[in-house]
Amino acid sequence: MRPIGVVGVLLMLAGLVVLVLRGVSYTKDKEEVKVGPIELEAKEKGFITPTAGMVAIVVGAVLVFAGRGRVKA
Numbered sequence: 001m002r003p004i005g006v007v008g009v010l011l012m013l014a015g016l017v018v019l020v021l022r023g024v025s026y027t028k029d030k031e032e033v034k035v036g037p038i039e040l041e042a043k044e045k046g047f048i049t050p051t052a053g054m055v056a057i058v059v060g061a062v063l064v065f066a067g068r069g070r071v072k073a
Contacts, residue, residue: 005067012060018053 001009018024030042 002067002069005064008060008063008065008067010060011056011063015053015056015060018048018056019050023050023053024048 025045025047028044028046030044032039032041034040
């Protein structure tokens with residue numbers, strides 16, 4: 001299988017995980033400020049929707065199909 005096909009399979013697996021879990025939430029650290037003894041940090045919460053999982057599966061399937069190569073007769 002070509003590398004593009006492997007990427008497609010990985011993308012399909014990631015999309016399947018997102019669908020099974022009904023979305024995935026994550027937290028991203030934005031900034032950390034230290035002013036003397038005081039420390040401030042900001043966190044951004046995000047959510048990957050199941051729709052993104054479905055899109056990943058479809059795109060992965062297209063990549064797998066494209067990475068098949070041609071059969072020589």
